[in-house]
Amino acid sequence: MAEKGRYRELLMIVETCEAATLLQRVSAPNVITIAxxxxxxxxxxxxSDPELGLSLIDRFTYQTLAFFESxxxxxxxxLADLFGTYSYEFMQSHFSYRMTNATRRPRDVKLTNFWGSVADVRTTTDRGPQDNMYHGDAQLGRYMAAYVEEDGPWDIDCMLLQPDVWSCRF
Incomplete structure (x- = not known):
């Protein structure tokens, strides 16, 4: 993306166990990574949802979203304001960050610069709206739109499912 000039500055947030181990792998210019x-x-x-037996949100994500919603x-x-909300007592882990542009500091990085914007985009092509979802690949867009409309059989390997929980009645 950097080589093709697809961003000016990129914010990448990594939420996983041992997330900081990924930060040193990012070498592209002007990337801010938070782990x-x-x-x-x-x-x-x-x-967590006890019925599903799944985690619904992690502590780091919860704190990050609470800040963004405020x-x-x-x-x-x-970025420094966001970092000020992270609490080891709540998260039970230490966050970390890395900025590949050494001239900037967290207090200089305005978070809303990374938020998307709404723009009125006009084109002069005759492609349908479904084609735009596939980043200009009109053939793929038309293929996918036609495939979604079909009621073909689902291709699921039932042997991979837990027999006590699921059955192959598709």
Whole structure:
């Protein structure tokens, strides 16, 4: 993406156990990476659904989303403000970050710069809206649109499913 000039500055947030081990692998210019946990640390869940037996959200993600939901598009909140909300007592892990542009500091990075915007885009092509979902590959777009409309059999290997929980009645 950097070689093709597809971004000016990129914010990448990694939420997984030992997430900081990925930070050193990013060498592209102007990338800010935030990791939920250090090497040999777990990234713990916050809420779980006992019926599903699944985690619904992790502690780091919960804190990050709570911060983002507290600001709006006109906010002057910075990366340093976000970092100030992270608490080891809550997360039970230490976050970390890395910036490949050494001239900037977290207090200089306005978070709303990474939020998407709404723009009025007009084209002069005759392609349908389904084609635009596939980044300009009109043939793939038309193929996928036709495939989704079909009621073909689902291609599921029932041997991979737990027999006590699921059955192959598709």
């Amino acid at each position: 939920s946990s250090q090497k040999e640390q777990q990234s713990l869940s916050f809420k 600001i709006d598009i006109k906010s002057m909140a910075t």
